Amino acid sequence: MTQTLPAGLTITAPITDAQREILTPEALAFVADLHRRFEGRRRDLMAAREARQAALDAGALPDFLPETQNVRDGDWRISPLPDDLKDRRVEITGPVDRKMIINALNSGARVFMADFEDASSPTWANCVDGQINLRDAVRRTIRLDTNGKTYQLNQKTAVLLVRPRGWHLPEKHVQVDGETVYGALFDFGLYVWHNAQELLARGSGPYFYLPKMESHLEARLWNDVFNHAEETLGLTRGTIKGTVLIETILAAFEMDEILFELREHSAGLNCGRWDYIFSYIKKLRTQPDRILPDRAKVSMAVPMMQAYSKLAIQTCHRRGAPAIGGMSAFIPVKGDEAKNAAAFEQVRLDKEREATNGHDGTWVAHPGMVELATEVFDRLMPEPNQIGSGKQADLTVTAADLLTPPDGSVTEAGVRMNVNVGIQYLAAWLRGSGAVPIHNLMEDAATAEISRAQLWQWRHHGVTLEDGRPLTPELWDELFDDEAARLGEGYADAARLFRTTATGTPLMDFLTLPGYEALA
Numbered sequence: 469m470t471q472t473l474p475a476g477l478t479i480t481a482p483i484t485d486a487q488r489e490i491l492t493p494e495a496l497a498f499v500a501d502l503h504r505r506f507e508g509r510r511r512d513l514m515a516a517r518e519a520r521q522a523a524l525d526a527g528a529l530p531d532f533l534p535e536t537q538n539v540r541d542g543d544w545r546i547s548p549l550p551d552d553l554k555d556r557r558v559e560i561t562g563p564v565d566r567k568m569i570i571n572a573l574n575s576g577a578r579v580f581m582a583d584f585e586d587a588s589s590p591t592w593a594n595c596v597d598g599q600i601n602l603r604d605a606v607r608r609t610i611r612l613d614t615n616g617k618t619y620q621l622n623q624k625t626a627v628l629l630v631r632p633r634g635w636h637l638p639e640k641h642v643q644v645d646g647e648t649v650y651g652a653l654f655d656f657g658l659y660v661w662h663n664a665q666e667l668l669a670r671g672s673g674p675y676f677y678l679p680k681m682e683s684h685l686e687a688r689l690w691n692d693v694f695n696h697a698e699e700t701l702g703l704t705r706g707t708i709k710g711t712v713l714i715e716t717i718l719a720a721f722e723m724d725e726i727l728f729e730l731r732e733h734s735a736g737l738n739c740g741r742w743d744y745i746f747s748y749i750k751k752l753r754t755q756p757d758r759i760l761p762d763r764a765k766v767s768m769a770v771p772m773m774q775a776y777s778k779l780a781i782q783t784c785h786r787r788g789a790p791a792i793g794g795m796s797a798f799i800p801v802k803g804d805e806a807k808n809a810a811a812f813e814q815v816r817l818d819k820e821r822e823a824t825n826g827h828d829g830t831w832v833a834h835p836g837m838v839e840l841a842t843e844v845f846d847r848l849m850p851e852p853n854q855i856g857s858g859k860q861a862d863l864t865v866t867a868a869d870l871l872t873p874p875d876g877s878v879t880e881a882g883v884r885m886n887v888n889v890g891i892q893y894l895a896a897w898l899r900g901s902g903a904v905p906i907h908n909l910m911e912d913a914a915t916a917e918i919s920r921a922q923l924w925q926w927r928h929h930g931v932t933l934e935d936g937r938p939l940t941p942e943l944w945d946e947l948f949d950d951e952a953a954r955l956g957e958g959y960a961d962a963a964r965l966f967r968t969t970a971t972g973t974p975l976m977d978f979l980t981l982p983g984y985e986a987l988a
């Protein structure tokens with residue numbers, strides 16, 4: 469069977485019969501229309517990111533924007549939340565793999581975020597088969613027979629949210645009028661085209677998580693995309709809902725503005741703590757007084773991360789919006805009772821901190837953590853959410869609170885750990901797996917980004933290690949090469965790529981961009 473493509477659109481990848489059901493001429497025409505309308509603005513916004521980075525490289529610091537003071541001072545609220553997004557106490561996340569989708573929807577969590585972003589390696593097969601899986605999940609026909617086991621949906625399942633790729637990631641297999649289509653519009657467009665009406669008929673809606681934004685103008689672009697999609701698909705204005713991940717240091721200064729831009733479409737904010745740390749390092753990379761200690765020491769308990777989380781809670785609640793917490797990397801440990809108990813204890817402490825601060829829900833990485841997180845939020849959040857709780861209402865967060873790095877040193881073990889985990893993760897990503905357990909922790913693209921950005925920052929500034937030795941380029945090379953050698957020849961390609969992303973000048977924007985060139 470040959471594929472009829474809309475005028476001007478080409479696909480440079482093989483298409484299976486099953487994928488043809490997603491890549492229909494009508495759905496692709498919708499994607500092409502989104503591209504033609506919005507690609508110019510996307511490109512301008514990426515150029516604005518570069519200009520902002522140049523100012524930060526020259527020594528500027530992020531601050532609250534003077535030109536949007538009226539938005540911060542104004543008395544407005546987001547549109548009322550749909551019923552199925554009022555109580556989001558526990559949200560599980562995972563890649564768009566068929567088994568994971570079924571397991572996550574059955575996990576007992578209130579919400580499942582199906583991820584085309586940090587947890588997915590964006591191979592063509594992952595991206596398009598992920599859409600097949602989501603279509604079947606929405607229609608409740610999803611089923612998998614594997615290893616002698618049948619997977620299908622329980623009667624009661626989680627509410628489905630989808631995270632498309634960020635504004636920066638191309639979908640290299642699709643061109644419109646000779647230009648590459650970007651992943652955000654491809655993932656969003658296909659999902660909303662195939663599922664919006666079906667979701668509404670089933671009492672839910674087209675709901676999204678929006679990643680990695682750096683300004684309210686990027687949120688405005690998503691809002692305009694939503695408006696246009698609603699008009700095209702005959703949906704009532706405000707049907708599409710987006711929860712924005714505050715996971716860049718710049719977005720932390722524009723939380724009110726982001727909610728305002730999306731106010732008809734907003735379902736709140738989330739603290740994407742991993743990319744937030746990556747963004748802090750990346751944006752302030754040239755500034756010697758902003759060096760972070762070992763990755764493991766930048767926990768949610770440190771002042772700068774507490775300021776970020778509490779500001780998200782205060783901002784959201786003032787606007788009638790939920791403030792969802794973030795992800796703890798701990799997952800159940802098989803075959804070691806003590807380590808397993810310690811992992812559960814870490815998650816319990818993290819979720820208790822979030823619920824006590826006033827978050828309206830949290831993320832877990834594994835079905836084994838759903839019960840624990842639910843118990844914590846049931847105990848500390850008796851209402852469906854904490855929007856009216858008044859928690860953090862009197863808080864004052866300054867720019868310095870968000871920008872002051874935590875105390876703590878850089879150690880040889882910290883350098884080695886970043887190299888080891890970064891290479892292992894990248895090797896898995898290059899093989900098509902975007903989320904993997906490493907040293908009993910869940911790791912995804914954001915881990916690798918933090919790791920290589922730290923390695924770059926520590927090398928660039930020649931930090932002094934805790935034991936007094938300066939991290940010279942020679943010592944850095946020695947530690948890197950030693951860790952890479954320990955992993956063995958099977959990791960050579962990943963090690964080479966990881967090294968480039970941890971040393972190139974200036975620091976590369978995203979390791980997934982050069983990585984994507986190597987993906988099928």
Ligand SMILES: CC(=O)SCCNC(=O)CCNC(=O)[C@H](O)C(C)(C)COP(=O)(O)OP(=O)(O)OC[C@H]1O[C@@H](n2cnc3c(N)ncnc32)[C@H](O)[C@@H]1OP(=O)(O)O
Binds near residue numbers: 835912914
């Ligand atoms: C920074 C951020 O962006 S965080 C958000 C993005 N990251 C993620 O979403 C990562 C989510 N987590 C995962 O992908 C997985 O937990 C992993 C890859 C880390 C570990 O997965 P596994 O190696 O399969 O773990 P494990 O063997 O313990 O799994 C046991 C069962 O739970 C299932 N499972 C594990 N994690 C999940 C999940 N997040 N969603 C659904 N099912 C899951 C497995 O499929 C397996 O099912 P089975 O018994 O039917 O075969």
Ligand SMILES: O=CC(=O)O
Binds near residue numbers: 715740741744
């Ligand atoms: O996407 C979530 C994060 O922490 O990064």
Ligand SMILES: [Mg+2]
Binds near residue numbers: 586679713740742743
């Ligand atoms: Mg992230």
